[in-house]
Amino acid sequence: SAAPEATCDLLLQAHARLTEGLLERSVEAKLLLLAALSGEHLLLLGPPGTAKSLLARRLADVCGGRCFERLLTRFSTPEELFGPISLKALESDRLCRKTAGFLPDAEVAFLDEIFKANSAILNALLTLLNERLFDNGGERIKAPLWCAVAASNEMPEAGELDAIYDRFLLRRGVRPISDASVASFMRASLTGNERARSTSSSVFGAADAKELRKSAAQSVVFPSRLLNLVARLRLHLRDEVQPPVVLSDRRLAKAVQAIRVATHAAGGNTVTELDMLLLQHMLWDRDPNQAAAISAWLWEHMVPKVDGGDIGDIQVEGAARAQLDGLYSRDGERNGRQLFRQQDGPGYIYFDIFWRIDDGSMPGGPGSPPWYDSRDNKDSKNPPTGGWATVYAGSDPAPTLWKVVDGCGSADNSVLRAHLLLEGLDARIKNSLAQEAEFQDIQSEIRSLESSLEALVHGRLEGVAGLRSVLGYELGSTSLKSTNRCFWLEDDEVRQAEENVLPRAERAAAEVELLLCK
Structure with a gap:
């Protein structure tokens, strides 16, 4: 396949030809190119007069190859799309169509108002669009269709049209020109004629796209x-x-x-x-x-959360047999301390001489003492993350608690979770009653946590490197280089990535590195 730089240059050239003389159609042009390169189909959905048909015709110009175009109505017949019945074949008692010059023979197709077609046409299109096969009489033939673009002024009705609708991987709602661009649009319409069909050669063809897909799968x-x-x-x-x-x-x-x-x-x-x-x-x-x-x-x-606002809910794990695992939300106070109630269960976390976790009867289960208690943080308004013990011999292991940002769950801020787990391990180490065997268990947990954090920081640094490469930053530098890697992004998306996403990703990686250093 072509070198990456050459392919990028071809993309820019094709995009320029697709959007020549058009305003606010950059995304549509990029999706046309992606459909062609990936061998998929694109649906353009929008009101009349928004250049849907023009863009589709220009794709055929850019890609070359045999092109087929048809406006469909509920009165359209299969002969209009798939070709007439061959009279010569009928003489031999065979029913087949003369497909040359029709959809089964096309490489690029444009089907306008596709959802107005009748069921006979739509059913035949299903296999043609997805498997690139066409049943011609008693023979199933391979169709050379590379990419199809369909346009519609209205959304298809659910039910009968679901199958054909799902065949279009790429979909784009095409809007009229925005108010901000109306003056420029009218000025352009006064100073130039509609672009004539180009006589220049195609930018790339079906064979190029097929080779690109093969290369992408390998590399x-x-x-x-x-x-x-x-x-x-x-x-x-x-x-x-x-x-x-x-x-x-x-x-x-x-x-x-x-x-x-x-x-x-x-x-x-x-x-x-x-x-x-x-x-x-x-x-x-x-x-x-x-x-x-x-x-x-x-x-x-797309990047891990760094700032989540106030620390609110509490996550409990390790108390599954007591049915007390889950997320606990603040529910007022008890004995001057914060009271937490299990969101999807009977549990409570509260203070009563010590911090307790039980099944909601406060104190204890039916005729029983609390399931868990902790002597840590007796002077704090919030429950401790460690020091928990069960009062039932042979029951659940001591649960793990950590604070959760915005109640989104532990997976939403794994660094906060790791930090609080380390706090709990540190509290256990300082416990004068800890035995040598427990110290060994704690060290094993710390090593496991360190390994997890190393994998986490590796993934986050990979994400940062990827963002910087797309945005065009030199490796290890804050300076930009010329790049086409961000071809698929619009200018406003590039700005958002530079001003918001990349700084967040860098901070997310840095906080894991800092935790590892500690």
């Missing part, structure tokens, strides 16, 4: 931390968004493959946090506004 690393980020986003869309967005397995697999191709095309060899922003164009469902919500979620979660 681009997709870090586990970012695959986990995709998994978390999937859960967020399914469990926390209303209405829920349920992603098909096919869409998830194709999304990460497309991101890998985008990374390689922009000259990268490792997927970074900023590359994940492309997911906003792949994972939204029925509302184009969901793209902005996905983008906001990614900006918030």
Whole structure:
């Protein structure tokens, strides 16, 4: 395949040709290029007159190859898309179509108002778009289709059209020109004619894109931390968004493959946090506004949280047999100290001579003393993180407590968790009643924690290096170099990454390094 620098130059050249004379269509042009390079399909959804058709035709100009274009209506017939029935074949008692010059013979296709087509056409399109196969009479033939672009003025109805809708990995809601650009748009329309179809050669072809995908699969690393980020986003869309967005397995697999191709095309060899922003164009469902919500979620979660506001809730682990594990929220005071109540269970954390954890009867379970108590922090208004012991011999081990920022759970701030665990271990070391065997256990826990922190800081430093490479920073320097690695980002996204994300990522890595030094 072409060298990374050459591929980036081709991307810039193709993008310039797609957007020539157009305003506010940079993202649409980039998605057209990503669809072509990854061998996927793009749906442009928006009102008439927003240059959807023009952009799709320009893609055929940029990519070359055999192109097919058709405006669909509910009266469209299969012959209009797939070719007429061959009369010569009928003479031999065979039913097949003459596909030359029609969709089964095309490499690049533009299907306008696709959702207005009838079910006979849509059913035939399913296999053609996904498997690149076409059933021509009794023979299933391989179609050379490389990339299809569809346009629609309206969202498809749920149900019958779900299958065809899911075939378009990339989706973009196209808006009219913003108020800020209207004057420039009208001035351009007065001073220039509509761009004529270019007679220059194509920028890249299907063979180039296929080779790029093969090279990306062999050379681009997709870090586990970012695959986990995709998994978390999937859960967020399914469990926390209303209405829920349920992603098909096919869409998830194709999304990460497309991101890998985008990374390689922009000259990268490792997927970074900023590359994940492309997911906003792949994972939204029925509302184009969901793209902005996905983008906001990614900006918030792509790097570890450093500042979380006031320390509030308490996390308890290790008391599962007593059914007291979970998140505890503040619930007033008891005996002049903070009282915490288990969010999804009967537990309480409270002060009564000592700090206690029990199942809610205060004191103790039914006819029993508290499950756990701690002699530490007797003068504090908040419960201690260590020093807990069970009053039942052979019962649960002593639970672990740590403070949680914003009630988001321990996974949201692993450094805070580690810091408080170290506090608990330090308190146990200072306990004069500790036995030699317990000291050995404590040392083993510390070594395990150090190993976890070393892995954590390694991952965070990798994230910082990736961000700096995309933004164009020289290794070990604060100066910028010329780079096309941020090709897929818009200017406002680059600014947000420089001013917000990169500093947060650097602080997140530094705080782990500081904790290791301690």
